[in-house]
Amino acid sequence: MADLHWFPCELHCHTLHSDGDFSVAELLQTAHERLLDGICLTDHNTTAGLAEASCSRAPVVLGGMEWTTYFGHMPVLDCSAYVDWRDASVDGIDEKLRQIHACGGLAGVAHPFQLGTPICTGGYWEYRVRDWSLVDYLEIWSEGSPYLNTSNRRAIALWGSLLDRGYRIAPTFGRDWHRTAGNKLISACTYLGCMGETLTPAGMKTALQSGKTVVSAGPLFYFKTERGETVGDVIPAGRSDWRFVTDCSRVARMQTENTFVPKEIRVYTNGGRMCLCLPAEGERQTATLDLEPAHWYRAELWGETDGQGGCQLAVTAPIYTQHP
Ligand SMILES: [Zn+2]
Ligand SMILES: [Zn+2]
Known part of the structure; x- marks a missing residue:
């Protein structure tokens, strides 16, 4: 893909x-x-x-x-x-x-x-x-x-x-x-x-x-599966290896006073349940998820901006799983 x-x-x-x-x-x-x-x-x-x-x-x-x-x-x-x-x-x-x-x-x-x-x-x-x-x-x-x-x-x-x-x-x-x-x-x-x-x-x-x-709020943040599927796509349920990408280069080039320090990656699913939470470390990270059928999964990046912690920095659209 x-x-x-x-x-x-x-x-x-x-x-x-x-x-x-x-x-x-x-x-x-x-x-x-x-x-x-x-x-x-x-x-x-x-x-x-x-x-x-x-x-x-x-x-x-x-x-x-x-x-x-x-x-x-x-x-x-x-x-x-x-x-x-x-x-x-x-x-x-x-x-x-x-x-x-x-x-x-x-x-x-x-x-x-x-x-x-x-x-x-x-x-x-x-x-x-x-x-x-x-x-x-x-x-x-x-x-x-x-x-x-x-x-x-x-x-x-x-x-x-x-x-x-x-x-x-x-x-x-x-x-x-x-x-x-x-x-x-x-x-x-x-x-x-x-x-x-x-x-x-x-x-x-x-x-x-x-x-x-x-x-x-500024950083580019998204995920894709090992097969290259990403937000908006409909994928099979089951075990899925994801790659998260966090890229602050545009924000750096903008030379604004806003600073961003990513701290945490979270994945949410149906009912607003958080099904994954990992520390944000570097530009590329991987995680394995076990996806249920007929669900949605979306990721969020959390961290600091302008010295204030606990801020939602980015929210992706969901990826969807097929019906059984
Ligand atoms: Zn308007
Ligand atoms: Zn309006």
């Missing part, structure tokens, strides 16, 4: 075309300086900025908009036709999601537990999704200091309950980027796993669709 490349991306960005403080050109420049290979342009209810961004190669840009409604914020990416967000109802969101997918689009849930109205209109997710297989990704981390944000813990709990019900949803980080200043943890990103050495908008889309995502 060919190796994936992992590209740091920012999947949630605003510009002057909605309520952001920077122009499209300034957003692209800042993303480039932060060593991001890709961004999603997700202005509120408009794709007006995409004309200025679609030619960008560093970073590459996947176009979309953040549906900004009274009942939730939903990034919609690369939808070939306009799907009307204005009449989305709390109990009718599945139909909208089907229309988005029929137009080739992807849909995510942004900051599901953000304080809603009147602090941020519609920022809290109230839509009653019947079929969560229609949701491609969920922002389990939002804003600049993800491990300090209690609403992110609720988002991770929601994600875990959906995984337990058998839904396969990719986790993402969304800076909800509006301006250059203001976000403390500038290295946070979603790493997208793509084939080939060059990131493309199509590759970003495929990574989200196939669950090849890692949410991170």
